[in-house]
Amino acid sequence: MQTYVVGGAVRDELLGLAVKDHDHVVVGSTVEAMLVAGYKSVGKDFPVFLHPKTHEEYALARTERKTAKGYKGFVMHASPEVTLEEDLARRDLTINAIAKDADGKLIDPFNGIADIKSKTLRHVSAAFTEDPVRILRAARFAARFNDFTVASETIILMKQMVAAGEVDALVPERVWQELAKGLMEDKPSRMFQVLRECGALQKILPELDRLWGVPQPSQHHPEVDTGVHVMMVIDYAARQHFSLPVRFAALTHDLGKGTTPKDILPRHIAHEERSVSLLKEVSKRLRVPNDCKELAHIVAKFHGKLHQAPQMKPSTLLEFLMQLDAIRQPGRFNDFLKACEADSRGRTGFETCETPAANLMQKVLEAAVTVDAGTIAQQYSESERIKQAVFEARVEAINKLVPHQRN
Secondary structure (H helix, E strand, O other): OEEEEEOHHHHHHHOOOOOOOOEEEEEOOOHHHHHHOOOEEOOOOOOEEEOOOOOOEEEEOEEEEEOOOOOOOEEEEEOOOOOHHHHHHOOOEHHHOOEEOOOOOEEOOOOHHHHHHOOEEOEOOHHHHHOOHHHHHHHHHHHHOOOOEEOHHHHHHHHHHHHOOOHHHOOHHHHHHHHHHHHOOOOOHHHHHHHHHHOHHHHHOHHHHOOOOOEOOOOOOOOOEHHHHHHHHHHHHHHOOOOHHHHHHHHHOOHHHHHOOHHHOOOOOOHHHHHHHHHHHHHHHHOOOHHHHHHHHHHHHHHHHHOOHHHOOHHHHHHHHHHOOOOOOHHHHHHHHHHHHHHHHOOOOOOOOOOHHHHHHHHHHHHHOOOOHHHHHOOOOOHHHHHHHHHHHHHHHHHHHOOOOOO
């Protein structure tokens, strides 16, 4: 029995990055031998175990054979006869197919070290085409290591996979999982750039894919192209280390611009409503989690209205605050403002622009929550009168805190 550290731990060490988790491959062992040695079995689809002391993952060396479309269409084979090189050969990218033995010696049968030095994301073998998830993973690694380039021959394979319908066999949960991970990388736009280049984005997120080539008014959007704008928005959100819900909202806030009638371009009248409708379809199709879905909904619906806040009177500001449910959900409201900040600054030449509307709405919320609704409720017996009294008190509080906002 021989064990090797493999995959991300070896890659990140060679890149000089912090290593978070260690994955191990075990050669020359069996399930029974691992259990006798005290390892705990946790693998469902193939033999994976937890070390009795470190709790790190140890997987038996295995090979796989393609039997059907999709990422589950495989038969796994693990036995003491499977070699380390055979196990590494089934991995996706060469930079992930490097192993290190107990003495620290590197085993690199597919030249992953050379690809790390040349900053290249390259498939290990033609077996890459057998698993459509690898398209998403390659794109995600392009977002993580954004100074790496996907090898041209790997892009060709990815295009062939898309043409063969492999992407169509992906299950929604796995697509969302990879997209979510990619959105949380350092430069998420690189993921979508790679997915567009190989044709996978049109299959996975056609609502997003159609944004490229759609013009916007140059006085507000010097970058003009809507797809370019959205990529700038998500990259800004990444630089600010915003949460996944904020980044997903940033990604989907302008989907409606892809369906704007051509005869009114570059204007996008009522694109917010169309964005909401398309977002519902996307969220249902990809089974997007509620926190991401709900924030994206209010950002898509109200990001345009936010810019009108400085012209609103106090009562209208409060009504807008209530539409956003900001008093009950201040955390989500704060995320809404972050997504709108990313939208505003995700434009050429506007990267450091002020956000007066967002600042104003923060003050409006601060004023509204100073009102003690419970005390007011004790003064009236009718619910409608209570609501009216609370509303009036909050308007007055807004008037005092934001005196320039007059009725």
